[in-house]
Amino acid sequence: MTQISLTVDGTQVTDDVEPRMLLVQYLREKLGKTGTVIGCDTSNCGACTVHLDGRSVKSCNVLAVQADGHEVTTIEGLATDGQLHPVQEAFRECHGLQCGFCTPGMIMQSVDLLNENPHPTEQEVRLGLEGNLCRCTGYHNIVKSVLYAAEHAGQDEKAGAR
Amino acid sequence: MIPAKFDYVAPTSIEDALSALVQHGDDAKIMAGGQSLLPVLRMRLNAPEIVIDLGRIDSLRGVREDGDALVIGALTTHAEMVTNDLVHQHALLLSKAAAEVADSQVRHRGTFGGSCAHADPAGDMGSAALALDAEFVIAGAGGTRSVPASDFFVDLFETAIGEDEILTEIRVPKRTGWGAHYEKFVRVAHQWPIVAVAATVNASEGTISEARVALTNMGSKPLRATATERALAGAAATEDGVRAAADQAAEGTNPPSDLNGDSDYRKHLATVLTRRAVVAAAGA
Ligand SMILES: Cc1cc2nc3c(=O)[nH]c(=O)nc-3n(C[C@H](O)[C@H](O)[C@H](O)COP(=O)(O)OP(=O)(O)OC[C@H]3O[C@@H](n4cnc5c(N)ncnc54)[C@H](O)[C@@H]3O)c2cc1C
Ligand code: FES
Ligand code: FES
Numbered sequence: 017m018t019q020i021s022l023t024v025d026g027t028q029v030t031d032d033v034e035p036r037m038l039l040v041q042y043l044r045e046k047l048g049k050t051g052t053v054i055g056c057d058t059s060n061c062g063a064c065t066v067h068l069d070g071r072s073v074k075s076c077n078v079l080a081v082q083a084d085g086h087e088v089t090t091i092e093g094l095a096t097d098g099q100l101h102p103v104q105e106a107f108r109e110c111h112g113l114q115c116g117f118c119t120p121g122m123i124m125q126s127v128d129l130l131n132e133n134p135h136p137t138e139q140e141v142r143l144g145l146e147g148n149l150c151r152c153t154g155y156h157n158i159v160k161s162v163l164y165a166a167e168h169a170g171q172d173e174k175a176g177a178r
Numbered sequence: 179m180i181p182a183k184f185d186y187v188a189p190t191s192i193e194d195a196l197s198a199l200v201q202h203g204d205d206a207k208i209m210a211g212g213q214s215l216l217p218v219l220r221m222r223l224n225a226p227e228i229v230i231d232l233g234r235i236d237s238l239r240g241v242r243e244d245g246d247a248l249v250i251g252a253l254t255t256h257a258e259m260v261t262n263d264l265v266h267q268h269a270l271l272l273s274k275a276a277a278e279v280a281d282s283q284v285r286h287r288g289t290f291g292g293s294c295a296h297a298d299p300a301g302d303m304g305s306a307a308l309a310l311d312a313e314f315v316i317a318g319a320g321g322t323r324s325v326p327a328s329d330f331f332v333d334l335f336e337t338a339i340g341e342d343e344i345l346t347e348i349r350v351p352k353r354t355g356w357g358a359h360y361e362k363f364v365r366v367a368h369q370w371p372i373v374a375v376a377a378t379v380n381a382s383e384g385t386i387s388e389a390r391v392a393l394t395n396m397g398s399k400p401l402r403a404t405a406t407e408r409a410l411a412g413a414a415a416t417e418d419g420v421r422a423a424a425d426q427a428a429e430g431t432n433p434p435s436d437l438n439g440d441s442d443y444r445k446h447l448a449t450v451l452t453r454r455a456v457v458a459a460a461g462a
Contacts, residue, residue, distance in 0.1 A: 018186055034183065035184055035185065035186030035229065036180060036181040036182070036183055036184055036219075037180070038180060038216075038220075041180065057179055057220065057221075058217060059213075059216070059217055059284070060368075062281070062283060065283055068286075071257070071286040072282060072283045072286060073283050073286055073287055074283045074284070077212065077213060077216050077217065077283075077284070077287070078212065078216075078287065079186075079212065079216070079231075081186055081188070081231070082212065082231065082233060084188075125282065125283065128282065129282070144282060146281045146282070146367040146368040147280065147281025147282055147283045147284065147368050148281075
């Protein structure tokens with residue numbers, strides 16, 4: 017067992033974990049943060065995307081011990097004071113989901129994308145989401161949601177979401 | 179799936195990492211970004227007794243200048259390679275290739291050194307490093323040595339890095355102001371290339387004076403397209419000007435046949451992608 021201390025969605029946590037424990041397992045099984053989901057065994061689908069020190073990562077491809085001393089934000093930490101994050105709003109507004117399984121990862125990746133490029137073109141959105149797979153929507157409304165979020169959110173709100 | 183059990187150390191200096199490696203020998207596996215290693219461990223294709231995580235060694239990160247060379251820490255991430263100003267100015271090809279690796283999430287974690295050390299024949303960074311004549315600085319208990327890219331890549335998943343050695347940095351001769359392009363052929367998003375071509379070109383007033391071209395996934399390791407390079411010297415930087423040279427790109431190669439394409443198809447791809455890459459690199 018290795019002791020790790022990190023911040024998850026603004027809360028400081030300390031735990032003993034097996035080195036082989038994946039970050040996504042730690043979030044789900046130790047912390048009960050089941051908002052972050054597992055969609056594949058090959059690190060291809062992006063459903064498990066969270067932010068590590070403000071940058072998107074696939075939490076199934078990071079060990080919990082690698083997050084020691086760092087800051088993790090999951091889909092559960094995006095909303096502030098009961099207010100949905102502008103990207104969450106946009107997905108609701110534009111019908112950016114059907115079954116919803118890919119949505120936590122899509123939203124976390126979209127937030128990262130907009131942090132880096134607040135006014136993306138449609139093509140840039142499609143490329144920026146290439147590591148996230150959706151089986152339902154055909155991506156059309158997901159792309160629309162991200163463009164909607166870019167159009168409707170002030171930059172400050174987005175930067176504050178990191 | 180989750181990996182088999184292993185012990186874990188995260189040394190904070192190269193010296194400590196090397197002594198851990200010497201102590202555990204065969205039973206140890208080094209981890210950089212983990213983006214290739216963790217999938218391997220999760221599939222249980224490998225089960226090391228101990229993982230030595232280089233992620234806490236700050237001196238292995240970042241890009242600096244040293245005279246005529248750019249020195250890139252092995253742990254510099256693909257994402258940093260894409261945005262770093264020094265890389266842009268002096269080794270644009272590396273930045274272009276890094277932008278094509280995997281997807282945004284993987285680029286945030288995966289490293290230049292880890293990519294080269296992994297030596298997947300379909301890896302995007304190896305051919306870019308080879309085209310630029312990069313030197314790989316490798317540290318061992320007995321000191322460090324420097325291996326040119328042409329000797330570094332040995333075979334499928336095999337490099338010149340010894341069992342108890344660590345790749346610490348990559349030195350790249352500056353190609354300041356050279357145009358560059360990485361042309362990658364895939365069937366679906368964020369995939370490994372079926373074939374890709376790394377090209378960097380010194381061109382002025384519509385004429386190419388020097389070109390460097392390397393091929394990804396055209397054999398068991400990255401390959402230089404030397405016939406093409408020779409034929410490009412003095413060529414016009416236009417589609418027609420580079421066509422004859424690009425047609426020689428697959429010369430001397432023996433690419434594999436697999437589900438993504440057979441050998442002849444890959445050879446054809448190499449010529450087409452070379453033409454595109456060189457034209458784009460020359461800014462024609
Ligand atoms: C979904 C997905 C898609 C991908 N697509 C692509 C792609 O299209 N193109 C592409 O090029 N790559 C792709 N990759 C791989 C990615 O580029 C990895 O970042 C890279 O191959 C390995 O880098 P790493 O830092 O993560 O190394 P790790 O996974 O940590 O290590 C890889 C290997 O190299 C060894 N190693 C690492 N660093 C050192 C060192 N400093 N000294 C000695 N040995 C070392 C390790 O022991 C291990 O054997 C993809 C990965 C994923 C998960
Ligand atoms: S569960 Fe992590 S990428 Fe699919
Ligand atoms: S909404 Fe069902 S997978 Fe995307």
